[in-house]
Each structure stands twice: as C-alpha cells, then as structure tokens.
Amino acid sequence: MSTDSGTAAKVIDEAYDTLAKEFRGPLVRPDDPSYATDRRIWNGAVDRRPALIARCAGVADVITVVRFAASAGLPVAVRGGGHSFPGHSVCDDGIVVDLSPMRGIRVDPEQRTARAQAGVLLGELDHETQAFGLAVPAGVVTHTGLAGLTLGGGIGWLMRAYGLTVDQLLSADLVTADGSLVTADENRNAELFWGLRGGGGNFGVVTEFTFRLNPVGPEVLAGPLIWPMERSASLLRFYRDWITDVPDGLTTVVMHRKAPPLPFIPPELHGAPVVMVVCCHIGPVEEGERVLRPLRAQGPLLDLCVPKPFTAHQAMFDPSFPHGRWYYFKALDVARLTDEVIDVVAEHAARIRSPFTSFPIFQLGGAVARTGDDETAYTGRTAGHTVNLNAITEDAEGFEAEREWAREFWSALAPHQTGVYVNFLMNEGEDRVRQAYGPQKYDRLRRLKAHYDPDNLFHLNQNIPPAAA
Incomplete structure (x- = not known):
C-alpha cells in the first residue's frame, strides 16, 4: 500500500x-x-x-x-x-x-489493577501507581510509550521478580482494521489476547490496557557500580558466575559506554570508557546489601547503588536517550555469557567513539522464564540475556561510523544468538521478524493477522503478513 x-x-x-x-x-x-x-x-x-x-x-x-x-x-x-x-x-x-493525547490512567489499589490509555508514557504510569506502592514492570526509560513497549513484550527493572509487561496484561481494547472495537482477554477473543502479548501492532490500534499491579518500593536499592573499561572481560566473567545465585528480586543491566557528564559522576571520569553493572533490588534493603556484597568486592571506581525511590531509578537512563538524537540499533539474545561472547563484547566495547553510544546487556531469567513460552506471542523466555547495541550521535555527524560499529559488533556476536527481542529490531526484513517469533508462532500470528487485518492496513510495524486464504 x-x-x-x-x-x-x-x-x-x-x-x-x-x-x-x-x-x-x-x-x-x-x-x-x-x-x-x-x-x-x-x-x-x-x-x-x-x-x-x-x-x-x-x-x-x-x-x-x-x-x-x-x-x-x-x-x-x-x-x-x-x-x-x-x-x-x-x-x-x-x-x-x-494516540498521544489519550493519557488517562485509573488505578484501583484494592484490586491492584490499572487502566491506562494508549498515549500514556511509562513515567506517567509509575507516577500514578507508586502513589500506592504498586507498579507494572515496564521499561527503563520513562518517556517510552506504554503501548508499543507492551505489545512487543516489555522488559525492564522488575521483570525477574514479576515477569514482562505482557505478563501483567489483563485485557486490551482494540480498534480493528474495519473500525470495530473489540476487547481481548483470557475469556473474550482469547486468541487475539495471545497475539497482542508480543505480536506488536499488527492486529489493530489498542486504545486502552488493563494491567495487574505488583507491590514495589516506593524505595529500592538501585544504581550503577562503575569500573574502567579495561576491566570488562574479567568483570563479565565474575558477573556471569555471580548472577547464577542471585534472587529474582534483583535485576541487573551491564552497560558499556563513555561515562556521561552527569552531576553524580566525578568530573575526572567524564568521557572515560567504563563498564557499569546497574542494579535494581526490590526487596528489603538489608537483603539487597547482602546480595550485592560480592559485586562490591570487585573494587568499583564508583558505587552509586543506594536506597532511592523506584521512580528515581526508573528515570536514570533518561538523560542518555533524549528526544532528537540519531539512533541506530542492532540486537540479539544469547543463552549465556560464554568466554567467546565476553571476548567479543570486550573487544568491541573498546571501539566506541561517540560519547553517547552504549550497549546494555539485560539479565533475563526469574519470572520471565517461569511463564511458558507458548502462553504468549512473546518469544525468548529461555534466553539468558538480551544485548542491545545502541549507536547514538547528536546528529548526522559521525552517525555512519557508529552505525557501522553496531553492525560489525552484531556480526561478531551473531554466531552465538538464540533469537531477538522484537522491540529492538530496526527495519530488518521478514526473515528477521520470523526469527523473532520462531516458525510455529509466526505461522499462528499470520493466521491471526488474516482474521483481523486481511489487507494488512497495519503494516508499519514489525510486520506479520496475513496468511493466504
């Protein structure tokens, strides 16, 4: 079209x-x-x-x-x-x-549910739910849209404790390609409800979500511990072994980048190549301190993991991903941080040039893996980590070089990939979308697409073409 x-x-x-x-x-x-x-x-x-x-x-x-x-x-x-x-x-x-004008949120603290319209941003949802010590697991940047994040899966700081954003979804209202309004939940349009939990915007325009809420905070033990970049390989080998025994209440993200000029980072570190382990522990602070003791024993340059409001931690990455910068991404899942994966990571981390380029390595497992892979369209629950290579510049200057860095890095990691998180895809073609879901789920999604959008009106997405009649 x-x-x-x-x-x-x-x-x-x-x-x-x-x-x-x-x-x-x-x-x-x-x-x-x-x-x-x-x-x-x-x-x-x-x-x-x-x-x-x-x-x-x-x-x-x-x-x-x-x-x-x-x-x-x-x-x-x-x-x-x-x-x-x-x-x-x-x-x-x-x-x-x-849909951005549609920003209504209604929290029911007794039932522990929240209704949110499709224009809501993550920070807005957190603001309303944290008033009651509750939260929906959702993302790591507060100005991300709730709708797109949810429909692709939704990874974030609470996922190991409570699961993905889609695992909290109780129902969704959707306008289909013929202009009908339908509700999907476990009892009504159950197949559509399955597809919406990971299948993206392929089936229509979701106008409102209802989520289950979970107790969180309002205080958590969270923040980064920072080492010089040359420690990357040895630190990742320690980290790989350490996380095998950490509780589900802890989610970590390993980040490589040049240290940003933020107020809480000493001026002498600004622009220095660093590796960070960013932590979020949602249980009692004293328990979190015990869990983090072995990591702290690795001698970080800077330890900024402290008790803080959950909403403050949720906004931590906001300054690194502002509106208007030029972004290019390549991503993949890996089963674990093998020595080979770690060597590739350390080698390419040292080649970062832009002060904005970074790559988070998200720790999965916990509640993410406890949901059956066939229960939702989201695929990748058995992966150990999601790697997201973020090539970022202020504008067009230097963008091509950073993009090439991301592509070369991805190619070096590709032999180790087990899949890819659909929300981290660029325009990479039908085969890559099929890979994100696997052949059986992809075919099931195509049949669902044929029912709700046979003419593929909603094709500007990680598109799943309708199955042939």
Missing part, C-alpha cells in the same frame, strides 16, 4: 470537511503551525512527512480515522509514545493515528 504526496493530499483535501465534523481532536496538515513539531518522533534520524496527523481525543476518533484511512487506501502509522526504534510511529504521505 503506497501513495505519493500529491495523491494523499488530494484525497485528504476532498474528504477533510466531512472528516473534521466526525473527529473531535486536532487534524494537523503540512501547512498547520504545529505540523513540524507533531511529526517529530524520538529518533532524530527519522524524518518523514505524513499527509495528515490525526491527534485522537478518544476511541471514537480512532474508529473514525481508521475507517477513513482504510476506505481511502492511505498508509497508516500508529503513534503512542513515538519511541519506535525504526520510526514506525510516523510515515510519508499517509495518516498518523496519534
């Missing part, structure tokens, strides 16, 4: 008055003053110009614009938080279904 800018503009101009009467939110076109701002997304390397941005005020607006786009044959991009790595939140010469 494709259109040129003239065709799309003509179709929209001819139907605009009728559409505007049925649509409550703003309809933003290229000549509107807010267009330049409204079309921008988190990844500054993506520069696309939609023919219309439909800023939905509610479910009725979503239904209206989906029906219009389908009847007009226009491409559709769906924007929640606008954090899609490859820029699927915006399109050229089509319609952006912009």
Whole structure:
C-alpha cells in the first residue's frame, strides 16, 4: 500500500470537511503551525512527512480515522509514545493515528489493577501507581510509550521478580482494521489476547490496557557500580558466575559506554570508557546489601547503588536517550555469557567513539522464564540475556561510523544468538521478524493477522503478513 504526496493530499483535501465534523481532536496538515513539531518522533534520524496527523481525543476518533484511512487506501502509522526504534510511529504521505493525547490512567489499589490509555508514557504510569506502592514492570526509560513497549513484550527493572509487561496484561481494547472495537482477554477473543502479548501492532490500534499491579518500593536499592573499561572481560566473567545465585528480586543491566557528564559522576571520569553493572533490588534493603556484597568486592571506581525511590531509578537512563538524537540499533539474545561472547563484547566495547553510544546487556531469567513460552506471542523466555547495541550521535555527524560499529559488533556476536527481542529490531526484513517469533508462532500470528487485518492496513510495524486464504 503506497501513495505519493500529491495523491494523499488530494484525497485528504476532498474528504477533510466531512472528516473534521466526525473527529473531535486536532487534524494537523503540512501547512498547520504545529505540523513540524507533531511529526517529530524520538529518533532524530527519522524524518518523514505524513499527509495528515490525526491527534485522537478518544476511541471514537480512532474508529473514525481508521475507517477513513482504510476506505481511502492511505498508509497508516500508529503513534503512542513515538519511541519506535525504526520510526514506525510516523510515515510519508499517509495518516498518523496519534494516540498521544489519550493519557488517562485509573488505578484501583484494592484490586491492584490499572487502566491506562494508549498515549500514556511509562513515567506517567509509575507516577500514578507508586502513589500506592504498586507498579507494572515496564521499561527503563520513562518517556517510552506504554503501548508499543507492551505489545512487543516489555522488559525492564522488575521483570525477574514479576515477569514482562505482557505478563501483567489483563485485557486490551482494540480498534480493528474495519473500525470495530473489540476487547481481548483470557475469556473474550482469547486468541487475539495471545497475539497482542508480543505480536506488536499488527492486529489493530489498542486504545486502552488493563494491567495487574505488583507491590514495589516506593524505595529500592538501585544504581550503577562503575569500573574502567579495561576491566570488562574479567568483570563479565565474575558477573556471569555471580548472577547464577542471585534472587529474582534483583535485576541487573551491564552497560558499556563513555561515562556521561552527569552531576553524580566525578568530573575526572567524564568521557572515560567504563563498564557499569546497574542494579535494581526490590526487596528489603538489608537483603539487597547482602546480595550485592560480592559485586562490591570487585573494587568499583564508583558505587552509586543506594536506597532511592523506584521512580528515581526508573528515570536514570533518561538523560542518555533524549528526544532528537540519531539512533541506530542492532540486537540479539544469547543463552549465556560464554568466554567467546565476553571476548567479543570486550573487544568491541573498546571501539566506541561517540560519547553517547552504549550497549546494555539485560539479565533475563526469574519470572520471565517461569511463564511458558507458548502462553504468549512473546518469544525468548529461555534466553539468558538480551544485548542491545545502541549507536547514538547528536546528529548526522559521525552517525555512519557508529552505525557501522553496531553492525560489525552484531556480526561478531551473531554466531552465538538464540533469537531477538522484537522491540529492538530496526527495519530488518521478514526473515528477521520470523526469527523473532520462531516458525510455529509466526505461522499462528499470520493466521491471526488474516482474521483481523486481511489487507494488512497495519503494516508499519514489525510486520506479520496475513496468511493466504
């Protein structure tokens, strides 16, 4: 499905008055003053110009614009938080279904549930749920959109204790390609509910989620311990053995980068190549101190793992991933940090040039692995780690070199990969999406796609084409 800018503009101009009467939110076109701002997304390397941005005020607006786009044959991009790595939140010469105005959250502390609309950001959800000492496991950057993160799986600081974001999902309301509103949960549209928990935005526009809440904080023992980069290989070998016995209440992320110029990092370390083990322990602080004692015995340059509000820890990575920088990612899962994997990591970590480039190695296991792999569309529960290679520059200058670093690094790790987390994919083609799910789940998702979106209206995503009739 494709259109040129003239065709799309003509179709929209001819139907605009009728559409505007049925649509409550703003309809933003290229000549509107807010267009330049409204079309921008988190990844500054993506520069696309939609023919219309439909800023939905509610479910009725979503239904209206989906029906219009389908009847007009226009491409559709769906924007929640606008954090899609490859820029699927915006399109050229089509319609952006912009859910960002839909930010309602309703917490029920007695039932331990939260209802959240699709425009909600992670930090906004945490703000509401932490008022009651509760949380949904969700992500590591607070300005990430809840919708996209959830639909792909949702890894974050609480996953080893409570599971992925999709493991907390109780129900979802979805507008399908024909403009119908359906609810999916364990009893209603159960197959769709299975597919939404990891299958991305392939089946429609989710307008609202209901989540199970879990007790967290409000204080946790969390933060980074920092060593010089030359310690990478020896530290990772210690770390690999140490994490085999840590409790599920501890989740760690190993991060390699040049130390950022943040207030809590001494000036003499700014720009120095470092390796960090970032920790989040959600149990009693004294228990966390005991668990971390062997790691602290490795003699870090800086120990910033202290008791703090969970919301403060959730925002820790925000300064490293601001809106507007140029981002390119390559990712894979590995079963464990073997000596071979560690040697590749240490070698390529030393080649980082940009002050913004980094790569987190997420520790999986715990509650993530206790859910059966067939229970959700998300795939990768038996992996030990997810590696996300983040090539980042301020703008176009130096971007190609950093991107090539990520590609070479990925190629060196590729012989050890067991899969890939779909939320960390760029535009890498159908075979890579199939690899993210495995052949059996992929075929099941294709059949589900054929039922809810047979014409592939929702194809600007990690696309699963509908099965042939």
